[in-house]
Amino acid sequence: MSMLQACLVLSSLLFCVGLAGALARSNTILVLLGIELMLNAANLNFIAFWRYGPHPGAGTGVIFVLFAIAVAAAEAAVGLALVIAVHRHRKSVRLQDANSLKG
Amino acid sequence: MSVVATDSFLERAPLLFRDWIVGHFPVALQWLVHHLLTITAILTVFGLFFAFTTIAERKLLARLQNRLGPNRSGLPWFRTLKLWGLTQPFADAIKAITKEDIVPAVADQVLHFLAPVVIVAFSLLGFAVLPFGRYLIPVELDAAILYFFAAGTATELAIFMAGWGSRNKYSLLAAMRALAQLISYELPLILSVVPVVLVTGTLSTRDIALAQGGWTWGVLPHWHVFTPWGFAGFLIFLVAALAESNRSPFDLPEAESELIAGHLTEYSGFKYALFFMAEYFGLTALSGLGITVFLGGWQAPCAFLEFIPSWLWFMGKLAGMIVFFIWIRGTLLRLRIDQLTRLAWQFLVPLALLNLGNAAFWALTSGWTGPLALARWAISAAIVIVPFFLLGRRLTAGYAPRTYRYAA
Amino acid sequence: MSFALLLIALVLLGSAAAAMLSRNLIHSALLLTGAWAGIAAFYLWAGAEFVAFAQVLVYVGAVSMVVLFAVLLTRQGATAAPVEFDSYKRVVGSIITAGGVGGVLLGAIFGTPLDVPAAPSPAALTVRQLGLQLMGPYAAALLIVGVILTVALLGAIVIAAVDKPEDPAP
Numbered sequence: 001m002s003m004l005q006a007c008l009v010l011s012s013l014l015f016c017v018g019l020a021g022a023l024a025r026s027n028t029i030l031v032l033l034g035i036e037l038m039l040n041a042a043n044l045n046f047i048a049f050w051r052y053g054p055h056p057g058a059g060t061g062v063i064f065v066l067f068a069i070a071v072a073a074a075e076a077a078v079g080l081a082l083v084i085a086v087h088r089h090r091k092s093v094r095l096q097d098a099n100s101l102k103g
Numbered sequence: 104m105s106v107v108a109t110d111s112f113l114e115r116a117p118l119l120f121r122d123w124i125v126g127h128f129p130v131a132l133q134w135l136v137h138h139l140l141t142i143t144a145i146l147t148v149f150g151l152f153f154a155f156t157t158i159a160e161r162k163l164l165a166r167l168q169n170r171l172g173p174n175r176s177g178l179p180w181f182r183t184l185k186l187w188g189l190t191q192p193f194a195d196a197i198k199a200i201t202k203e204d205i206v207p208a209v210a211d212q213v214l215h216f217l218a219p220v221v222i223v224a225f226s227l228l229g230f231a232v233l234p235f236g237r238y239l240i241p242v243e244l245d246a247a248i249l250y251f252f253a254a255g256t257a258t259e260l261a262i263f264m265a266g267w268g269s270r271n272k273y274s275l276l277a278a279m280r281a282l283a284q285l286i287s288y289e290l291p292l293i294l295s296v297v298p299v300v301l302v303t304g305t306l307s308t309r310d311i312a313l314a315q316g317g318w319t320w321g322v323l324p325h326w327h328v329f330t331p332w333g334f335a336g337f338l339i340f341l342v343a344a345l346a347e348s349n350r351s352p353f354d355l356p357e358a359e360s361e362l363i364a365g366h367l368t369e370y371s372g373f374k375y376a377l378f379f380m381a382e383y384f385g386l387t388a389l390s391g392l393g394i395t396v397f398l399g400g401w402q403a404p405c406a407f408l409e410f411i412p413s414w415l416w417f418m419g420k421l422a423g424m425i426v427f428f429i430w431i432r433g434t435l436l437r438l439r440i441d442q443l444t445r446l447a448w449q450f451l452v453p454l455a456l457l458n459l460g461n462a463a464f465w466a467l468t469s470g471w472t473g474p475l476a477l478a479r480w481a482i483s484a485a486i487v488i489v490p491f492f493l494l495g496r497r498l499t500a501g502y503a504p505r506t507y508r509y510a511a
Numbered sequence: 512m513s514f515a516l517l518l519i520a521l522v523l524l525g526s527a528a529a530a531m532l533s534r535n536l537i538h539s540a541l542l543l544t545g546a547w548a549g550i551a552a553f554y555l556w557a558g559a560e561f562v563a564f565a566q567v568l569v570y571v572g573a574v575s576m577v578v579l580f581a582v583l584l585t586r587q588g589a590t591a592a593p594v595e596f597d598s599y600k601r602v603v604g605s606i607i608t609a610g611g612v613g614g615v616l617l618g619a620i621f622g623t624p625l626d627v628p629a630a631p632s633p634a635a636l637t638v639r640q641l642g643l644q645l646m647g648p649y650a651a652a653l654l655i656v657g658v659i660l661t662v663a664l665l666g667a668i669v670i671a672a673v674d675k676p677e678d679p680a681p
Contacts, residue, residue: 003513004625010520010553012616014527016609021531023605029536029581033543036574037527040550051557059636059644065554065562066645069569070656074663076574080581081667087585088673214541245638249564253551256572260544263579267537279583286576306638 007048015041028086028093032079039072113412117144118238141241145230152421153383154192160429161191167433195376202372207270210369214268219370219377222261226381228254229388234312236401236414247308248300251392252293255347258385259285262349262356262366265378269369277365280440281356284346287447288353292343294455295336298462299327299396308392312400321406326399331483332461335491337397339455344393346443348386350428352435353443390424391417398424450494454487461486515556523549536582544575561641 015038022034043065050061086098121140128136158173165172174188206215231254232247234240244250259282266278300306303314317325327333346353357365367378394400398420401413438446461483471479523546530542547570554563645653 002625003516005620006516007553007557008620009617010516010523012613012620013520013524015616016613017524017527017531019612020605020609021527023608024602025531026601027536029578029585030531030539033539033578034531037531037543037546040547040570044550044553047554047557047559047562050559059641062559062562062636062641063644063649065559066565067652067656069562069565070660073569073574074660077577077667078663078670080577081671083581084584084671093585214537244560246561246564249561249568253564253567253572256568259576260541260571263576264541275583282576282580286573289572304639 002052004048004052007052008045011041011044011048014038014044026094026096028083028095028098029080031095032076032083036072036076039068039075043068111410111412113415114237116412117236117414145227145241149227149230149384149387152387153380154196155189156383156387156425157195157379158189158191159426160432162188163426163429164433167430199373199376204372204374205369207369209270211268211270214264215369218261218265218268218366219374219381221264222258222381223377223384225254225257225261226384226388229385230391232308233388233391233395234309234400235391235417236412239401239414240309243309244307246306248296248306248311248392248396251308251388252289255385255388256289258381261381265370266356266366269366271369273362273364273368274366277356277362277368280362281349281366283440284349284353284355284443287444288343288346288451291339291447291451291455292347294452294459295339295343296392296396297455298332298336298459301459301462302327302332302466308395308400312395312402315399316402318406324399324402324404326397326402328397328399330465331480331487332458332465333397335454335458335461335487337393339451339458340393340397342446342451344386344389345428345431346447348382348389350382350386351432352437354437355440355443358437386428387421387425390421390428394420394424445498449498453494454490457490458487516553519549519552519556523553537579540575540578540582543578544571547571547575559636561636561638 018034018037018041020034021037022031025031025034046061046065046068050059053061083093087093090097092098121137121144124140125133125136162172162174172188173191176188176191176194177186178184178190206212229251231242232240232244232250262281262285263278266274266276266281269275299311303311305311305314315324315326319325323329328337345351349356355365356362357367359365362368367375370378394417401417403409403411403413403416464486465479465483468475468479526542526545526549530539530546533539533542548567551563551566551571554560554566
């Protein structure tokens with residue numbers, strides 16, 4: 001198993017952990033955290049391909065990860081604000097309870 | 104950076120000592136010994152610095168409040184030797200270690216234990232990238248400034264762990280306050296350093312310190328604090344650093360008159376001491392960063408004072424900063440939480456952003472000479488001072504001058 | 512297979528799995544912060560210093576704080592009631608789904624001939640090079656990310672704010 005493959009295996013395992021968590025839990029915050037984990041697993045891939053790819057001199061992988069981190073931060077902020085807003089209306093953080101568009 | 108033999112002996116002394124010790128070990132182990140020695144040196148120097156900061160703080164605060172402060176402790180078996188109470192921190196340490204360690208029965212045992220460990224470990228990490236002298240920099244990193252701020256983020260988590268893990272209302276309130284405060288002030292803290300990065304064009308602390316070398320006419324140092332944007336940045340940095348290290352007047356998380364001791368309420372003995380240690384380490388590291396970034400790092404203020412080794416200059420400036428912080432603690436009153444966050448978001452962040460533009464102006468006009476240099480200074484100063492007064496007036500509008508109804 | 516990578520993988524996967532299994536929301540959030548720090552350690556190991564520090568600064572410093580705030584603001588009642596799993600059916604279903612996805616991914620990884628020339632450790636990307644690239648070819652993307660972040664910040668404030676008349680000035 002080459003180093004690149006090892007990194008890819010690590011990232012896919014992390015992705016699966018995030019996926020299982022996001023599907024199994026019903027707490028909105030935990031679902032969001034599972035999605036964050038999946039995003040991070042994708043970032044691991046970028047770094048692995050940058051490091052072991054044919055052109056490590058080009059910083060494309062690194063720059064893509066930087067942008068992904070920025071977008072993930074925005075996503076987390078908006079997502080958690082939504083969680084708080086839903087909790088205020090429904091008094092619940094379960095995903096099943098947020099089932100109508102009218103607050 | 105290799106040591107140049109033309110430097111004075113004192114300048115090279117720490118390095119020569121290190122190489123002498125490392126030379127006694129087999130070649131395979133030398134890198135390990137090298138790093139272990141660096142770590143030991145930092146722990147020893149800043150451990151002692153912490154100890155004497157506590158006694159200096161107690162004595163200075165006492166003087167500011169017109170009392171004497173601790174002056175009794177001396178040495179056992181040497182009763183005749185009066186030491187002005189300078190051995191007080193060691194007595195305190197022995198007391199803290201021998202005290203009973205109480206953990207509340209309902210506390211979250213793991214988090215309650217982890218919080219002091221995490222906070223001390225991470226508050227020490229910041230020291231790794233500070234240039235303590237011309238050749239004394241533990242780790243040379245390309246992105247040192249970023250590393251410094253990244254290392255500091257874990258203290259917020261540790262305070263939260265302490266506050267939540269104690270399962271105590273006061274602790275939890277303190278944790279919420281700490282989170283709000285630290286998030287709010289992280290922004291001006293980082294934004295105040297960004298102008299320096301912009302002008303010097305590097306994130307490495309070594310290069311930032313080097314960039315401030317040289318003097319005009321041999322007496323006026325080229326420190327960043329002596330430029331309009333640097334001065335404004337330094338002031339913002341000072342305020343934000345005070346808030347980041349939970350020092351008075353921003354010590355809301357442990358406001359003893361409101362929250363008993365905040366997140367420290369359920370801690371006793373050595374763990375309590377660890378929190379204090381981490382607080383002082385954090386303050387010292389932030390002061391060190393401020394010195395490196397704004398106050399010229401290890402550079403001497405005048406050309407003819409260069410014979411004093413650079414690490415002595417750094418430690419001297421560090422001591423000066425600490426005394427300044429103690430002075431502020433003895434002078435200013437604690438803020439309310441809404442005043443605190445308002446100060447950060449409505450005043451410091453806009454000013455810091457404007458200051459960033461100011462630094463960009465400074466970097467673009469670096470070619471201006473003669474009378475244009477004066478214009479450069481005037482414009483740069485105006486960019487800082489005018490918004491300062493406008494914002495200040497707008498935010499304090501409606502507050503009449505203070506009247507004293509019951510005092511003369 | 513280097514020992515350091517194995518260690519990082521163990522810590523990373525362990526804390527991520529524990530976070531997803533924990534019945535205590537705060538523990539979940541803190542364990543996940545540990546997982547994010549582990550990812551930063553992976554970046555350090557791979558030689559991407561700048562990204563590693565950015566990861567710590569953004570995730571350990573900012574996102575974890577927001578998560579903790581959200582947990583505290585949405586707590587049910589005074590006690591920290593454990594967050595139970597919904598039903599065994601759902602848990603088993605999710606594990607089967609994740610296992611299937613993982614199987615497909617692993618099959619793809621091991622089935623693809625990844626005979627990239629093992630590049631000798633690349634010339635480390637300095638911060639200066641990174642900055643020049645960000646400000647040069649990627650300047651438009653940087654601007655767009657800045658706009659996205661600002662919009663997200665404002666949107667989050669608008670969504671989370673309580674719509675009630677502002678109390679009079681202190």
